[in-house]
Amino acid sequence: MTPQEITKTVDxxxxxxxxxxxxxxxxxxxQGSSVIVLEKAPxxxxxxxxxxxxxxxxxxxxxxxxEMSEAVKKTIETAINTEPANEVHAxxxxxxxxxxxxxxANGSVGLFDSASWFxxxxxxxxxxVANKELVDIMCNNAYDGFTWLENIGVEFNDKLTQxxxxxxxxxxxxxxxxxxxxxxxxVETLKKYGDKVTIxxxxxxxxxxxxxxxxxGVKATDxxxxxxxxxxxxxxxxATGGFAGNVExxxxxxxxxKWKDLSDKVLTTNLKAITGDGxxxxxxxxxxxxDMDQIQLLHLGNAFTGSTKGVIPYKGRNSDEVIFVNSNGDxxxxxxxxxxxxxxxxxxxxxxxxxxxxxxxxxxxxxxxxENFIKGGYLYRAESLEELAGLIGVPxxxxxxxxxxxxxxxxxxxxxxxxxxxxxATIDEGPFFAAKRVPSAHHTMGGVEIDSETHVIYKDGxxxxxxxxxxxxxxxxxxxxxxxxxxxxxxxxxxxxxGYNAANKK
Numbered sequence: 001m002t003p004q005e006i007t008k009t010v011d012x013x014x015x016x017x018x019x020x021x022x023x024x025x026x027x028x029x030x031q032g033s034s035v036i037v038l039e040k041a042p043x044x045x046x047x048x049x050x051x052x053x054x055x056x057x058x059x060x061x062x063x064x065x066x067e068m069s070e071a072v073k074k075t076i077e078t079a080i081n082t083e084p085a086n087e088v089h090a091x092x093x094x095x096x097x098x099x100x101x102x103x104x105a106n107g108s109v110g111l112f113d114s115a116s117w118f119x120x121x122x123x124x125x126x127x128x129v130a131n132k133e134l135v136d137i138m139c140n141n142a143y144d145g146f147t148w149l150e151n152i153g154v155e156f157n158d159k160l161t162q163x164x165x166x167x168x169x170x171x172x173x174x175x176x177x178x179x180x181x182x183x184x185x186x187v188e189t190l191k192k193y194g195d196k197v198t199i200x201x202x203x204x205x206x207x208x209x210x211x212x213x214x215x216x217g218v219k220a221t222d223x224x225x226x227x228x229x230x231x232x233x234x235x236x237x238x239a240t241g242g243f244a245g246n247v248e249x250x251x252x253x254x255x256x257x258k259w260k261d262l263s264d265k266v267l268t269t270n271l272k273a274i275t276g277d278g279x280x281x282x283x284x285x286x287x288x289x290x291d292m293d294q295i296q297l298l299h300l301g302n303a304f305t306g307s308t309k310g311v312i313p314y315k316g317r318n319s320d321e322v323i324f325v326n327s328n329g330d331x332x333x334x335x336x337x338x339x340x341x342x343x344x345x346x347x348x349x350x351x352x353x354x355x356x357x358x359x360x361x362x363x364x365x366x367x368x369x370x371e372n373f374i375k376g377g378y379l380y381r382a383e384s385l386e387e388l389a390g391l392i393g394v395p396x397x398x399x400x401x402x403x404x405x406x407x408x409x410x411x412x413x414x415x416x417x418x419x420x421x422x423x424x425a426t427i428d429e430g431p432f433f434a435a436k437r438v439p440s441a442h443h444t445m446g447g448v449e450i451d452s453e454t455h456v457i458y459k460d461g462x463x464x465x466x467x468x469x470x471x472x473x474x475x476x477x478x479x480x481x482x483x484x485x486x487x488x489x490x491x492x493x494x495x496x497x498x499g500y501n502a503a504n505k506k
Contacts, residue, residue, distance in 0.1 A: 021239035024495040038220050050307055068112060202222060217232045282467075287459070289446060299343050304378075320425050363433055378436075410425065450494075
């Protein structure tokens with residue numbers, strides 16, 4: 001069949017059918033706009049299909065029933081009594097101080113949290129590189145985004161945890177595995193809008209259509225070679241994700257003192273379809289790119305493929321449930337720390353990998369899930385720590401000593417070895433488990449510059465009329481380190497803003 005040239009016109013065109021794209025499409029449809037979503041892959045969801053299913057947001061009701069350890073109190077008080085690096089930092093500290101003092105004055109119980117504390121932790125964790133205004137928008141709107149997710153059908157567990165790399169016990173875990181709960185809710189919500197929303201699969205965008213300096217549509221090609229001109233009456237939203245899976249781009253922008261080798265030796269958690277296409281399209285029209293040297297490696301990579309899919313038992317992935325040991329059976333890093341710190345520490349170990357050690361309090365030893373992981377060679381199970389050490393080839397006495405020492409730290413509340421703050425669960429209930437993990441290129445914090453309304457910005461500082469962006473395609477939100485769980489906050493908060501503003505030509 002001869003490829004055709006086809007023209008379509010809608011109010012809003014969304015480039016990318018991952019988390020940010022689907023949220024943007026819903027938000028635009030909520031405003032009554034007609035929407036076309038252009039998706040490169042043969043399925044929707046993007047990296048949501050392989051992520052951990054977590055979302056960070058302060059939750060006063062749930063956190064009032066939790067305990068706040070002395071170590072956590074010290075973390076807060078150290079942060080608010082630090083000498084400010086600049087005026088922005090001083091204002092952030094003052095906001096948290098006010099919230100913390102009010103919380104204490106009101107006789108509040110449980111675990112302190114607030115949007116300002118969430119924002120300060122996020123900004124500090126990103127080395128104060130991020131645009132604090134964007135950080136505040138994300139953190140101030142995180143709980144509203146959480147309730148929106150619940151309202152459209154995403155189910156969450158009742159218990160808050162501290163997700164891997166999330167720094168604080170404000171992580172809401174989805175009931176359904178990976179990102180399936182989010183994707184299903186997004187797709188079902190979009191179906192309610194009928195023919196107002198069209199999703200074009202395996203139809204990657206090629207270029208942005210320009211009228212002068214204004215973006216008015218998108219050129220795209222489907223898998224059959226048909227060429228599409230998709231005109232946008234109101235706006236185009238870039239939501240194509242990052243470039244962690246694009247070796248050429250990550251070497252061009254991210255290799256340096258912090259990450260010396262980002263060649264194809266470093267695996268990626270990202271899907272093959274996510275290769276920074278939106279950033280390349282934006283670069284071609286003169287858009288400003290920010291924080292492009294910032295990339296995050298994730299410590300939870302499958303040692304065979306780099307992916308997180310099929311490796312992390314749902315209930316055994318949180319920082320409060322595990323320890324890490326190297327090939328000698330020794331702990332070497334705080335397991336509740338920043339992802340970049342953990343990954344660099346792992347890369348310094350012999351072989352560049354580690355073993356994640358679990359017990360049966362967080363993994364059902366007889367579950368079909370555990371059996372599948374064991375059969376696949378991803379997980380090892382043993383009745384004793386000595387037997388487990390033999391299975392994974394580490395000195396028995398070292399593994400036993402590491403676990404026993406860690407359990408003592410849980411009892412005393414102080415980790416003298418690594419400085420770990422989250423000490424809530426001992427590892428003492430067999431059978432015991434071990435999973436081999438490696439650092440894997442996971443998230444790129446750099447991308448197109450946006451303002452507080454998600455308008456994309458040219459190099460000269462002017463707004464690109466008609467072009468909006470949300471999700472990992474953008475830069476400026478996470479700085480030098482993306483906090484675990486914040487990627488979905490980013491897609492939800494800024495996706496909703498982008499969809500609303502594009503629909504209303506704001």
